[in-house]
Amino acid sequence: MRNASHGTVRNVNLHGGLGVHVRGVSHIFDGLQVIQQADLQVEPGGFLAIVGDSGGGKTTLLRLIGGLLAPTRGEIVFTASGEMNAGESARGTSSQSTQAVAQTSSISFCFQEGRLLPWRNVLDNVALPLELNGVLAHERRAAAREMLAKMQLSDSENKMPAQLSGGMRMRVAMARALVTRPKLLLLDEPFGALDEVTRLALDEELRQLWLDTGTTAILVTHSIQEAVSLAQQVVVMRGKPGRTMQSIAIDLPKDAAHRTNMQFVSLCERVYQQMTLQSKEVARVAQ
Amino acid sequence: MKKILRVALPPIFTAIALLVAWEIAVVVFKPAAYLLPSPIAILRAANIDSHQLINATLSTAMSAGLGFVIAAVVGMVCASVLSQSQFLQRGLYPLASLFQMVPLVAIAPLLVIWLGYGLSATVASAAIVAVFPVLANTLDGLRSTDPALRELFRIYNANRFTRWWKLELPSATPSIVTGLRIAAGLAVIGTVVGEFVSGYAGEDAPLGMVVLAAMRSARTDLVFAAVALSAAVGFVLFGAVSFLGWLSLRKWHASTLSR
Numbered sequence: 001m002r003n004a005s006h007g008t009v010r011n012v013n014l015h016g017g018l019g020v021h022v023r024g025v026s027h028i029f030d031g032l033q034v035i036q037q038a039d040l041q042v043e044p045g046g047f048l049a050i051v052g053d054s055g056g057g058k059t060t061l062l063r064l065i066g067g068l069l070a071p072t073r074g075e076i077v078f079t080a081s082g083e084m085n086a087g088e089s090a091r092g093t094s095s096q097s098t099q100a101v102a103q104t105s106s107i108s109f110c111f112q113e114g115r116l117l118p119w120r121n122v123l124d125n126v127a128l129p130l131e132l133n134g135v136l137a138h139e140r141r142a143a144a145r146e147m148l149a150k151m152q153l154s155d156s157e158n159k160m161p162a163q164l165s166g167g168m169r170m171r172v173a174m175a176r177a178l179v180t181r182p183k184l185l186l187l188d189e190p191f192g193a194l195d196e197v198t199r200l201a202l203d204e205e206l207r208q209l210w211l212d213t214g215t216t217a218i219l220v221t222h223s224i225q226e227a228v229s230l231a232q233q234v235v236v237m238r239g240k241p242g243r244t245m246q247s248i249a250i251d252l253p254k255d256a257a258h259r260t261n262m263q264f265v266s267l268c269e270r271v272y273q274q275m276t277l278q279s280k281e282v283a284r285v286a287q
Numbered sequence: 288m289k290k291i292l293r294v295a296l297p298p299i300f301t302a303i304a305l306l307v308a309w310e311i312a313v314v315v316f317k318p319a320a321y322l323l324p325s326p327i328a329i330l331r332a333a334n335i336d337s338h339q340l341i342n343a344t345l346s347t348a349m350s351a352g353l354g355f356v357i358a359a360v361v362g363m364v365c366a367s368v369l370s371q372s373q374f375l376q377r378g379l380y381p382l383a384s385l386f387q388m389v390p391l392v393a394i395a396p397l398l399v400i401w402l403g404y405g406l407s408a409t410v411a412s413a414a415i416v417a418v419f420p421v422l423a424n425t426l427d428g429l430r431s432t433d434p435a436l437r438e439l440f441r442i443y444n445a446n447r448f449t450r451w452w453k454l455e456l457p458s459a460t461p462s463i464v465t466g467l468r469i470a471a472g473l474a475v476i477g478t479v480v481g482e483f484v485s486g487y488a489g490e491d492a493p494l495g496m497v498v499l500a501a502m503r504s505a506r507t508d509l510v511f512a513a514v515a516l517s518a519a520v521g522f523v524l525f526g527a528v529s530f531l532g533w534l535s536l537r538k539w540h541a542s543t544l545s546r
Contacts, residue, residue, distance in 0.1 A: 068442065115439050118539045119457045132443040132453075160538050 017045040017216030018078045018106065018183040020065060025074030026241075027060055033241040034060045037074070040235050040244055042216055044079065044183075048247075049219045049227035049234045051271060057242025058220045059188055065218065066107055066186045080183070108182035112189040114173040116161040123148065123157040126176045133180070147179045150212075151205070167198035171205070178209060185210070187219040191226070199223075203230055224271045228252070229259055234267075236274040245274045324508040329515070332508035339497065340516060346493040347478055348520045350406060354413020355474035355524060359467055361414070362421025367451060369422075370429035380426070387419040391477060395484035404485050409493065412481025417470035421463070428462025429455045461540050464532030471528045475521035494520075 020042045027035040035057040042048040050058045063069045065076055108129070116125045123144050124131075130140035148154050151171055161169055170190055177185060190206070191199045207230055210217050221227050227234045228250055236245040248270055252258050306326045313325035320328065333340055365383070369376045391412060398408040398415075432455045440450045482495025492500070494517045501509035537543045 066442070068438065109439075109442055111435065113435060115435050117436065117454070117457070119460070129443050132440070132445045132449060162539055162541075162544055 016080065016183065017214055018080060019044040019046075020184065020216065020218065021075075021077040021079070022061070022065065022244075023075050023077070025061070025064060025071045025076060027057070027064060027069065028072045029060070029069075035064070036239075036241040036243050038237070038242070038244045040247060042218060042233075045214050045216055046233070047210055047217045047219070047231045049221060049231035050237055050244075051221055051224055051227045051234060052237035052242065052275065054222070056237045056239065058237050061237065061242070061244075062186050062188055062218060062220050065184075066109055078184075106180075106183040108177040108180055108185050110170075110173055110177040110185065110187045110190045112192045114161075114169040116169060116172060116176075118161050121158050121160055122153065122164070122172050125161065125172060126179050128176060129180045144175075144179055147175045151175050151209075165198075166194050167202060170194065170202060174202075174206065174209065178213060178215075181213065182215055185215045185217045187217065187221075189220055189222065192222060199226070206230065224268050224275070225259065228264060228267045228271060234271050236271060238275065238277065245277075248274070321505045321507045324511060329508045329511045332506070333512035333516075336509060336512070339492075340494075340512060342491045343494045343497045343513065344516045344520060346406075346491050347475070347482065347495065347517060348523075350409040350481070350493065351413050351474045351478040351520055351524060353406075353410045354477060355417055355471060357410065357414040358417035358470050358474060359421055362418045362466065362470070363425050363463065365418075366422050366425035366429060367456070369426055370455065371447065371451070376426075383419065383422060391416050391480050392484075395481055398481065399485040402485075404487050408485035409478050409481035409495075412485070413474040413477035416477035416480075417474040420469040420473065421466040424462045424466025424469070425459060428459025428466075431462070432458045460532075460535055461542060464528070464536065467528045468525060468532065471524040472521050474524065475517060479517055 020040070022038055022040045025035060025038045026033065038057070038061055040048065040050075050061065052058050060069065064071050117128065120128070123141060126147055127140040127144035130143055131137075135143070145154070145157065148157055151174070153168075153171060153175060156164065156168065156172075161172070164172065174190070177187075187206070191202050194202065203226055206217075210230075219227065219230060229252075232250055234248045234250060236248075237243065238245060248267065250267055252261065252264055252267065258264050310325050310327060313323060313328075324332070369380060394415070395408070395412055398411050402408040402411055429451075436454055436458065437450070440454050445453070478493070479495040479498075482493045483499060486493055486496035486499070488496060488500065494513045497513040498510055498517075501507070501513060533543055
């Protein structure tokens with residue numbers, strides 16, 4: 001697999017995300033089909049949101065992309081920046097290629113629960129991925145401090161997770177996900193448990209971080225508004241087993257006021273229509 | 288400080304009240320001294336035999352402390368090994384539980400046969416009773432590591448040792464502390480039982496032997512003094528373990544945060 005990232009985490013090219021192509025991926029877990037023929041495509045540095053019902057396979061699809069699960073059928077191919085026409089050479093069998101990428105830490109996850117280690121302070125939580133990658137103590141702390149400074153979290157570096165609010169915990173979890181300078185950031189309902197005001201603030205912060213780092217982002221969310229306001233394209237997953245519907249391109253000016261803009265509302269409406277299709281229509285509209 | 292007083296004062300007052308009631312009861316009902324000596328008589332006896340009692344206490348504390356440390360290390364190491372393999376767990380853990388069912392008093396003579404009279408047998412006796420709670424609680428703690436955090440370590444490609452050292456062990460600390468606290472009390476019981484069977488008379492005879500000797504000469508006051516001192520050894524060991532546990536959990540665990 002031709003991938004610009006190899007060797008230590010710090011060598012990862014800051015500017016340039018991974019392109020992700022999911023082709024005809026199905027997943028069967030314990031004899032139950034969870035995902036059927038899912039397709040999606042994100043360009044390097046792009047931002048894609050997956051929305052859909054609970055239990056519709058969104059999280060499973062994200063875990064397949066992240067290499068935590070292996071697809072039963074189909075393939076997931078990654079391309080590095082500038083390799084968009086080199087699809088053939090970048091193609092591997094799905095599970096192998098996902099594993100290979102995950103091992104270079106160029107993929108990061110951010111989960112709804114934050115998953116901070118409660119016995120470690122903020123700084124050591126953020127430094128954890130580097131620590132587990134064998135980065136020396138002073139180097140990983142410097143990198144973690146830099147990330148915390150970027151997110152205006154420096155004042156909290158000695159706090160324990162139990163001392164933080166839900167929103168702060170998620171910001172620390174985001175800092176940890178980004179400290180490895182990932183080329184692909186997978187976000188599983190990261191702000192699902194937060195209040196609306198905090199959520200809006202963190203959405204904006206996430207958008208800014210995505211722009212700054214140039215990473216590719218795939219966000220799984222229940223919120224249509226969140227999906228439309230952050231992503232460049234939205235994919236709806238419907239039915240059981242979950243199928244991906246035709247992707248909806250979002251070409252909105254991403255300024256602070258865009259959530260009240262008419263175009264935003266009509267895009268939300270389109271996503272909503274796909275989400276409320278009757279099941280027989282799902283099969284027809286599915287890619 | 289205020290917090291400490293609020294926690295410490297009620298039991299201290301209760302203890303003083305009980306001692307006063309006991310003293311009054313002895314003065315009023317005048318039971319025979321070999322049946323129930325008064326607290327003041329016990330203190331007087333302890334004062335007279337203080338040299339012997341101090342040596343005995345140190346000897347018992349030494350056995351209990353050593354037995355406790357061995358139990359703690361063996362228990363945690365065995366639990367860590369068992370936690371890494373379902374196969375070992377299925378094969379060995381039921382045997383370990385069975386081991387717990389064997390009455391210590393019954394195997395103490397075996398310890399004397401194998402290890403001879405003296406310190407080794409009492410230390411072994413303490414370690415044997417104290418090891419199981421450490422093992423069981425540690426294993427329980429290691430196995431209850433949050434699966435979401437395990438997955439996080441999997442994402443970061445942590446190997447088995449790293450996962451144990453940086454995730455499972457810290458996350459098991461509350462359970463380990465619980466096991467160690469139970470073990471602290473049991474270690475003293477194990478020591479005194481061991482001393483009953485394997486103790487030796489003389490200058491540094493341990494508390495178990497003092498109890499036996501005092502009983503045989505109807506020195507009930509000395510029996511009480513020795514019993515109180517063995518309880519004190521247990522209390523100090525328990526207190527030390529609780530303090531260390533509090534130190535390691537104070538910043539993050541709910542048991543220490545919410546107070």
